[in-house]
Amino acid sequence: MPAVQETVDQVRSLDVDQYKYGFFTDIESEKAPKGLNEDTVRFISAKKDEPEWMLEWRLEAFRRWQTMQEPEWARVSYPRIDYQDLYYYSAPKRPTQLSIDDIDPEILKTYEKLGIPLRERDALLGIESTGGSKVAVDAVFDSVSVATTFKEELAKAGVIFMPISEAIREYPELVRKYLGSVVPVTDNYFATLNSAVFSDGSFVYVPKGVRCPMELSTYFRINERNTGQFERTLIIADEGAYVSYLEGCTAPQRDENQLHAAVVELVALADAEIKYSTVQNWYPGDKDGKGGIYNFVTKRGDCRGDRSKISWTQVETGSAITWKYPSCILRGDNSQGEFYSIAISNGYQQVDSGTKMIHLGKNTSSRIISKGIAAGHSDNTYRGLVSAHRKATGARNFTNCDSLLIGDKCGAHTVPYIESKNSSAQFEHEATTSKISDDQLFYCRQRGLDPEEATALIVNGFVKDVLQQLPMEFAVEAQKLIAVSLEGSVG
């Protein structure tokens, strides 16, 4: 059909070239020597001024990692990564986390360009003009956190929000208690690597009964060439606490692939709730599939207390390869886990993403809504596991995975695993794959929408029930991002 041919041509001509955050900030940086050995680990630990126990923890992880094999089960393919050809630490030379006026102006400019004001007064101005609500930001630039906003105001509520490297020094007992308690050091190849060389990320502790007074967010930026980013985030909501957290990610446009291997751990104690949202927009590579970020991430939440709740929402539009399964361990009785995902792939992107819902406690429930959208030559896989332990009486899960294909060179795959060792568990799974039809496009265009407006409208309709889960301010952003990443994918 002619429309399909045109689609293919358009995809060829436009593709993923729409990446708007591909610039590079030219600043002086300090790096660890290239390659990975015990000295690299010691170097990072020393840079962070870490206590001895932390260094030991890292070294143990590193020794373990050396015995491990890179996983190959995901539906992604990439050339072998030479782990000795990477930098594991890179930080701007000028000191960070000081008063905002001491931060390198180039870095401030970078974040301004990305639309993330690091000066609190600018952030407040932005809120006044848009009518939004206050969001505290931790800005991570390559391997270090450069600034964290609204720290004092949060401290008044008892909320700790700071770079994890700072938390290790200031709240060692909290960090020691929880770090690695959700994603063990030995969990998987990339998580173990991260445990050895993680550089920065955010630490959040919301004390008993406190509702965090504002949205928290971390903005990750990879800047330096040949450098991996190993983010480590730890969020703890104590009994009855509530926190909503958002992370955003971008990187410069480069021909080489860069590695981002993060670990995120969430702990929700009794009656606590954590909402974790991600808008992932790492550089996806160019239209021929050259360059882009390898996003190999381990994210897991532990509903440790009864009636606790963890909710993951992700909008994934970036990265050359995404390997990511934000999961929930439903340990507490009556705890709840949720996973809402929109994964968009275009160009030659490969996405293998999904979730694991591990039901351990009684009457635990989980809900999975996944929307995959594939365009161009991309591959988009949903991989999910729902399991019920034999003691998980009354476990319930509802899964709905829909895929939408744009064009005829892309693929969508659904790989669900269901394991139930308890006969009272009720697991439901629904999956559909559809295509934006030429009829839908024609109908929308006949009403006056151009092809891109029409596609955006149809796709937004398709992902609506996930977008609704995002905090309002971000939903609007995400909607725009979806439109941008699909630009040119339909003729």
Next chain:
Amino acid sequence: MALLEIDNLHAKIDGEHGKEILKGLSLKVNPGEVHAIMGPNGSGKSTLSYILAGKDDYEVTDGSVSLDGEDLLEMEIDERAAKGVFLAFQYPVEVPGVATMTFLRSALNAQRKKRGEEEISTPDFLRLVKDKAAGLGISQDMLRRGVNVGFSGGEKKRAEILQMAVLEPKVAILDETDSGLDIDALKVVSEGVNALRSPDRAMIVITHYQRLLNHIVPDFVHVMHKGRIVRSGGKELALELEANGYAEYQQDAA
């Protein structure tokens, strides 16, 4: 100059061995006129409406179509819409997850933007839709539902007329709007269409049956057969067809 002028239009289904469907069709439509196009199944009526709207599946091999003196065939689908071409679909398409209200607003603003006009304000838009919806018996609930999703046949057709009322086209093409409607629904839809008759607006009503034309009374009736208009007349021609059927034309052609 006519508002819409179709001259010797030839068109075939796109592709190497595409069948020729329109074989030299000519028609002039002036502002304010309502033209009915009748004809047996397969005579090319729906194809004509798709070609006017710009659907990709056809290739025009000869002839011309102009709208207000401009070459319509050169325009993109959405450009034609912005210039005032509206097609009420025989089978309106579902757009899940997109509320009818959102759809209407996006469409109206997209058209306005293309014409260099300001976007409509929220209160003005709400007022506009409320007025038009009430006349067509369309509930607020229906406006909140996804476009055409779960609508009955009658609801779909009423929703099409609502879109037409909100978008205020210059040339409205109604493709078998009567199909699938019971007599009550037919009345509601016809009243909605009649309310939109205006000295500035032309309508092309495509139908197989005469009964729609009892409600939407045309100024001209054309009989289409084998890709051409074979006879034109006033509204009485429709009655004649009702009495005699299309057999006469089908024999002629055989």
